[in-house]
Amino acid sequence: MSARERVLERVRSACQERERTEHPGAFESRDAGADPASRLTTLATMLEAAGAEVVRVDGMVEAGKWVRRFANDFESVSVGVTVPSQLRPTISTKGSHEAALGLSMARAAIAETGSLLMDARDGRRTQLLVPTHVVFVYQADVHPTFRGALSSVRADLPSAIGLHSGPSKSADIAQTLVTGVHGPGRLIVVLVA
Amino acid sequence: MSGHGTPNRYRQQATHTIRDEPYVRESVLSGTDRANDHRNHAYAEIDADRWRDWGRDAKTHTLTNLDRYLEEAERNLEANGVRVHWAETAADALTVLRGIVREHDVRSVVKAKSMLTEELGVNEHLERLNVRVRETDLGEYIVQIMGEPPSHIVAPVMHLSLDDCRQIFQQVLGTPRHGTPEELVAAARKALRQEFLAADLGISGGNFLVAETGTVALIENEGNIRLSTSLPRVHVAFVGIEKLIPRFEDLAGFIQLTARAATGQPIGNYVSFIQGPKKDDEVDGPEEVHVVLVDNGRTTLLADEAAWEALRCVRCGACLNICPVYRQTGGHAYGWTYSGPIGAIIAPGILGLEEALPLPFASSLCGACADVCPVRIPIPELLLHWRERAVEEGLTPLTERVGLEAYTRAATHPLLFRAGGTLLRRTPWQLGGTALPILKGWTQERTTPEPSPKSFQALWKEGIE
Numbered sequence: 279m280s281a282r283e284r285v286l287e288r289v290r291s292a293c294q295e296r297e298r299t300e301h302p303g304a305f306e307s308r309d310a311g312a313d314p315a316s317r318l319t320t321l322a323t324m325l326e327a328a329g330a331e332v333v334r335v336d337g338m339v340e341a342g343k344w345v346r347r348f349a350n351d352f353e354s355v356s357v358g359v360t361v362p363s364q365l366r367p368t369i370s371t372k373g374s375h376e377a378a379l380g381l382s383m384a385r386a387a388i389a390e391t392g393s394l395l396m397d398a399r400d401g402r403r404t405q406l407l408v409p410t411h412v413v414f415v416y417q418a419d420v421h422p423t424f425r426g427a428l429s430s431v432r433a434d435l436p437s438a439i440g441l442h443s444g445p446s447k448s449a450d451i452a453q454t455l456v457t458g459v460h461g462p463g464r465l466i467v468v469l470v471a
Numbered sequence: 472m473s474g475h476g477t478p479n480r481y482r483q484q485a486t487h488t489i490r491d492e493p494y495v496r497e498s499v500l501s502g503t504d505r506a507n508d509h510r511n512h513a514y515a516e517i518d519a520d521r522w523r524d525w526g527r528d529a530k531t532h533t534l535t536n537l538d539r540y541l542e543e544a545e546r547n548l549e550a551n552g553v554r555v556h557w558a559e560t561a562a563d564a565l566t567v568l569r570g571i572v573r574e575h576d577v578r579s580v581v582k583a584k585s586m587l588t589e590e591l592g593v594n595e596h597l598e599r600l601n602v603r604v605r606e607t608d609l610g611e612y613i614v615q616i617m618g619e620p621p622s623h624i625v626a627p628v629m630h631l632s633l634d635d636c637r638q639i640f641q642q643v644l645g646t647p648r649h650g651t652p653e654e655l656v657a658a659a660r661k662a663l664r665q666e667f668l669a670a671d672l673g674i675s676g677g678n679f680l681v682a683e684t685g686t687v688a689l690i691e692n693e694g695n696i697r698l699s700t701s702l703p704r705v706h707v708a709f710v711g712i713e714k715l716i717p718r719f720e721d722l723a724g725f726i727q728l729t730a731r732a733a734t735g736q737p738i739g740n741y742v743s744f745i746q747g748p749k750k751d752d753e754v755d756g757p758e759e760v761h762v763v764l765v766d767n768g769r770t771t772l773l774a775d776e777a778a779w780e781a782l783r784c785v786r787c788g789a790c791l792n793i794c795p796v797y798r799q800t801g802g803h804a805y806g807w808t809y810s811g812p813i814g815a816i817i818a819p820g821i822l823g824l825e826e827a828l829p830l831p832f833a834s835s836l837c838g839a840c841a842d843v844c845p846v847r848i849p850i851p852e853l854l855l856h857w858r859e860r861a862v863e864e865g866l867t868p869l870t871e872r873v874g875l876e877a878y879t880r881a882a883t884h885p886l887l888f889r890a891g892g893t894l895l896r897r898t899p900w901q902l903g904g905t906a907l908p909i910l911k912g913w914t915q916e917r918t919t920p921e922p923s924p925k926s927f928q929a930l931w932k933e934g935i936e
């Protein structure tokens with residue numbers, strides 16, 4: 279018998295000894311804003327509380343202007359695969375491990391937890407290696423609850439999803455909060471209407 | 472050096488920490504105070520009772536149907552292109568790892584924080600194979616440099632002060648003697664970044680494994696887990712068989728509940744959902760992903776009429792933070808990977824009851840742990856269960872039981888402790904006229920000069936009031 283069979287056999291016999299219980303049903307949490315406006319406010323408040331910066335722009339044209347202005351202070355940029363061309367700045371591009379700035383497109387956002395849902399298809403390295411990370415998210419892709427966001431992506435899962443809810447941080451050393459440990463030390467979220 | 476003990480020497484190890492390393496207690500008290508504040512605040516923001524009921528019921532459902540969920544997870548992992556391995560014991564798990572190391576000619580490994588890999592002895596094994604292994608969680612990095620195990624399942628260096636960390640970083644990374652936490656972190660970021668970029672293999676644990684989608688879910692704050700599971704060519708996740716959850720949507724409940732219980736955050740700063748190796752339409756990510764499903768005593772717990780409930784544990788550390796006994800010593804006194812109340816109730820399953828003693832006695836049964844547990848594990852009942860079992864099997868002498876119970880009661884009840892001598896003298900199971908038999912017992916095996924029981928008592932008193 280293989281290790282698999284032996285482990286499964288013991289699990290089976292333990293399960294047979296005990297009454298099988300039902301799943302309690304879907305996890306119901308607080309309502310984090312049923313209407314789109316309060317959803318955005320919750321998302322922004324949560325992100326800011328976790329140390330991120332939030333910018334709201336009115337459409338793609340304004341988003342493009344904002345990012346070109348913002349990127350001017352940086353030497354080089356690494357841009358995620360799914361970032362639309364209107365949102366690409368004109369400064370020189372570099373590999374994600376050298377670039378001063380990274381731009382990514384979030385697939386969705388979660389108001390309840392203040393999180394951006396980052397899809398591996400946009401490129402993981404840009405999401406992780408740059409010191410300053412700008413993430414665009416369409417306001418229409420903001421879900422009120424975590425569960426709702428999960429069910430919206432469940433049918434089309436990439437190799438990895440990362441939920442980013444603030445700049446990289448640690449309180450390991452003497453319980454003092456420090457940002458920029460391994461991931462980006464600065465996270466700027468651009469909510470595009 | 473602390474931290475390399477065994478559960479059997481708990482009394483000696485606890486005495487050593489309290490008497491010879493008073494600063495440990497100071498760090499642990501302040502760290503756990505903070506964690507308790509954060510959790511209380513985070514629980515107050517939600518309907519915590521209802522969330523915890525849901526957590527308990529969803530895990531109980533999974534465990535009572537674990538046979539079918541394990542098979543479902545295996546099917547979906549394989550459909551995602553993940554290579555699944557089963558490990559009955561720690562030795563099996565290490566054999567799987569050795570195979571992967573050989574197959575890919577692995578020279579260097581980056582590791583994301585994982586208590587299961589501590590339990591299995593993954594680092595020592597890799598070192599024996601001449602593989603360079605680097606812990607990348609800041610706390611784990613520090614204990615790895617010190618050659619110690621972590622002292623807390625969530626905060627590995629809760630026992631260290633800022634000055635301890637400064638000294639270590641000065642030696643290893645050349646940071647200033649009075650460097651700020653920011654300076655230390657910046658130096659570690661730089662050093663570890665090179666390791667991430669160069670590593671052949673990334674190793675992680677798994678907070679949850681979703682049967683329905685074959686998703687390995689991981690929670691963290693630093694980004695080192697995302698990096699360890701994204702940059703190297705190969706990723707191996709070691710996952711305990713009790714980590715299963717049924718549905719992808721269930722992650723919403725478990726991740727929020729775990730984060731709130733562990734650190735008081737609404738969610739970990741980074742959460743990874745890993746479905747498998749890099750797909751054709753993706754530009755990066757590992758080419759190969761392995762999941763090692765580990766038993767190592769978990770089926771012994773599952774078969775136990777009472778202790779199976781301990782398998783609901785999400786390893787949030789809340790029961791450590793609130794435990795008056797843990798708070799006196801930190802984790803190293805317990806002498807193995809999982810300290811505090813949760814460690815005491817799973818040790819008999821993973822190590823065997825005799826090896827685990829006297830940990831189930833190292834508690835005052837005050838019940839605080841059960842009040843904070845996000846999945847409502849009846850920890851005090853399970854401690855009693857193992858105590859009864861130890862007595863039934865004749866594994867523990869009466870003097871030991873009485874002494875430990877007196878010690879642990881004292882940790883929670885300062886008045887009782889001050890009166891301890893008198894109380895013990897009056898009890899029917901009087902032990903040869905010694906005022907504080909436990910203290911005598913605890914110091915007997917030491918070779919260094921013994922302190923007077925009074926000074927030990929004074930230490931306790933100071934700390935408890």
Ligand code: SF4
Pocket residue numbers: 732783784785786787788789790791813840843844845846847848
């Ligand atoms: S037993 Fe409960 S409180 Fe303790 S670590 Fe596990 S889940 Fe957290």
